[in-house]
Amino acid sequence: MTVFTSENLRPMKITHLGAQNCVTGSCHLVQTPAVNILVDCGKAYGSDPELPFEKFPVAPEKIDYLFLTHAHIDHTGRVPDLIGAGFNGEIICTHATKALLTPMLRDALSFSSRTDKQIKLLEEKIDDLSWGFELDEAFSLKKKITFKLKNAGHILGSCFIQFTFPAQPKNFTVTFSGDLGCKDTPILPDPDTPDTCDLLIMESTYGDRNHENRKDRINTLKKALDKALADDGIIYIPAFALGRTQELIYELDRIKTKVPVFIDSPLGLEITELYSTLEDFWDKEAKSLKSKGDHPIDFKNLYSVERYKDHKKLLNIKGPAIIIAGSGMCTGGRIVDHLENGLNDPANDIFFVGYQSKGTPGRKIIKKKTPAKAGIYTLTGYSAHADQNALISWVNAMPEPPKEIRLVHGEDNARKTLARILEKK
Ligand SMILES: [Zn+2]
Numbered sequence: 574m575t576v577f578t579s580e581n582l583r584p585m586k587i588t589h590l591g592a593q594n595c596v597t598g599s600c601h602l603v604q605t606p607a608v609n610i611l612v613d614c615g616k617a618y619g620s621d622p623e624l625p626f627e628k629f630p631v632a633p634e635k636i637d638y639l640f641l642t643h644a645h646i647d648h649t650g651r652v653p654d655l656i657g658a659g660f661n662g663e664i665i666c667t668h669a670t671k672a673l674l675t676p677m678l679r680d681a682l683s684f685s686s687r688t689d690k691q692i693k694l695l696e697e698k699i700d701d702l703s704w705g706f707e708l709d710e711a712f713s714l715k716k717k718i719t720f721k722l723k724n725a726g727h728i729l730g731s732c733f734i735q736f737t738f739p740a741q742p743k744n745f746t747v748t749f750s751g752d753l754g755c756k757d758t759p760i761l762p763d764p765d766t767p768d769t770c771d772l773l774i775m776e777s778t779y780g781d782r783n784h785e786n787r788k789d790r791i792n793t794l795k796k797a798l799d800k801a802l803a804d805d806g807i808i809y810i811p812a813f814a815l816g817r818t819q820e821l822i823y824e825l826d827r828i829k830t831k832v833p834v835f836i837d838s839p840l841g842l843e844i845t846e847l848y849s850t851l852e853d854f855w856d857k858e859a860k861s862l863k864s865k866g867d868h869p870i871d872f873k874n875l876y877s878v879e880r881y882k883d884h885k886k887l888l889n890i891k892g893p894a895i896i897i898a899g900s901g902m903c904t905g906g907r908i909v910d911h912l913e914n915g916l917n918d919p920a921n922d923i924f925f926v927g928y929q930s931k932g933t934p935g936r937k938i939i940k941k942k943t944p945a946k947a948g949i950y951t952l953t954g955y956s957a958h959a960d961q962n963a964l965i966s967w968v969n970a971m972p973e974p975p976k977e978i979r980l981v982h983g984e985d986n987a988r989k990t991l992a993r994i995l996e997k998k
Contacts, residue, residue, distance in 0.1 A: 586603075587603050590602055590624045591613075591623060592981055594984070595621040595931070596776075596928060599648045599982060600615060602630060605718070605738060605740075607715065607716045608716050608718060609636045609637050610640065611639045612639075613648040614639060614648075614649065615645070615647040616681070618647065618902055619931050621931070626654070632658075632659060633656075634660065636660055638662050638714060639660065639665070640665045640666065642734065642751025642752065643670055643730055643752060644728070644730060648751070652699060653695050656698055657695075661702070664703035665704055666703065667707075667722055667732050668730070669730025671704070673729065673730055674699065677815060677840075678695075679692065682695065706722055707722075709723060716739070716740075718737070718739065723765040725751050725753050725754055726762060726763050727753060727816070728761070728957060729761065729854050731752060732751060733748060733750045733753070734751065736749075746769070748767055750774065750775040750776050755784065755956070759827075761854075761856055762855075762856045768971065770975050772978075773975040773978045773979070774979050775981070776964075776982035776983065777981070777988045778983050779987060780983050780987035781961065781987045782953070783962050784953045786954070789954060791824055793954060794955075797924065798895075801924075802832060805892045806947075807895075807896060807911075807920075808896070808924055809911050809912060809947075810895065810926060811902070812841070812897050812927065813901035814843075814844050814899045818836065820955065820957075821897055821926065822870045822875065823870050825875075826867075826872045829872075830872075830895065833876055835877075835878050835897065836877050836878065836898075837898040837907045837911070838899045842877045855869075884907050888911065901935070902927070902929050902934070903934040903938070904935075912934075912938075915947060916945045916947050917946045919948075923945070925939060925950065926952050926956075927957065928958065964991060965994060
């Protein structure tokens with residue numbers, strides 16, 4: 574028998590603490606009378622807002638579970654600070670996310686004012702608190718709340734989360750899409766079909782746009798490479814260390830690039846190695862390439878640039894060459910030195926392959942607010958996010974439409990455009 578208290582009558586409540594109207598800083602809070610769940614705790618980039626922990630509706634020490642949809646920093650970057658602020662609950666994610674979390678957060682922490690010893694302690698703490706779970710299996714939390722993680726196809730280990738809350742209202746189902754990927758992404762299996770739910774909290778990054786399809790995009794990349802390299806210049810590709818870098822290596826391998834390709838990113842290299850060991854999570858195509866003796870993310874003229882002094886040397890290299898370096902939005906990292914060095918040479922080119930948030934240096938270059946003589950290309954086909962058509966078909970694939978959809982993780986136009994289309998349906 575359940576003890577009747579006024580607490581029991583209070584319904585669950587969901588608050589969006591980050592990435593409500595923009596694409597970085599993801600953080601959502603589910604409050605039930607007895608259990609508090611946070612979904613993602615990401616860092617915001619550019620002019621996107623980050624809510625201070627003091628303004629959270631519940632104090633970090635009262636959060637029981639932190640779910641991580643994937644290991645990108647805009648979904649996980651504030652985890653160390655959340656722990657610093659008192660969080661001591663369980664961190665729940667997929668096995669691959671757990672493996673990727675340590676190098677990602679270690680790298681993020683290296684930019685903070687923490688000492689090596691503090692970083693090491695935090696790493697151990699995160700490792701202690703976090704648990705990798707299987708996809709497609711239902712697990713229970715406190716108070717009979719259950720959850721299931723399903724493949725989101727965005728980066729290795731990415732998932733969407735289906736919760737069932739037994740009370741208030743009864744058996745209420747909530748799905749958090751996290752970041753949804755595209756079909757036919759190199760290395761990754763396609764996103765899973767979602768079950769029906771009462772409330773869907775969905776990302777809308779590209780709610781107002783469609784990407785090129787995969788076949789077109791590899792041709793576009795090949796053509797852009799040929800054009801950009803005709804004058805023996807250097808192509809700079811700012812890329813997220815996790816996901817985009819490995820996809821680019823994969824595709825440059827498939828099109829048999831003849832020029833040297835440099836991965837100038839210690840983190841990108843570490844993650845690429847991890848991707849190689851997490852073979853169980855690859856798609857069929859990548860597995861079959863490997864079984865035929867062609868490693869899908871390694872080739873002859875691919876060079877790793879680990880040490881800082883080699884990075885410095887790379888700044889003087891003559892083209893033709895392709896340099897892949899982080900950060901993806903040019904907010905820091907080795908790409909900044911390369912752009913400073915080569916942005917004003919008309920023989921060079923910059924390929925943007927990922928979303929550039931408002932206020933970031935990457936966005937400023939695309940919008941021509943930063944003077945540049947180098948060629949500037951935006952290859953939309955390389956986005957790790959589902960486009961408008963893919964978002965709509967993902968929702969339509971539910972056996973029954975959700976009773977309510979809340980769009981988050983998108984700028985105004987993207988959210989509004991997608992909302993209009995979904996409403997019509
Ligand atoms: Zn992401």
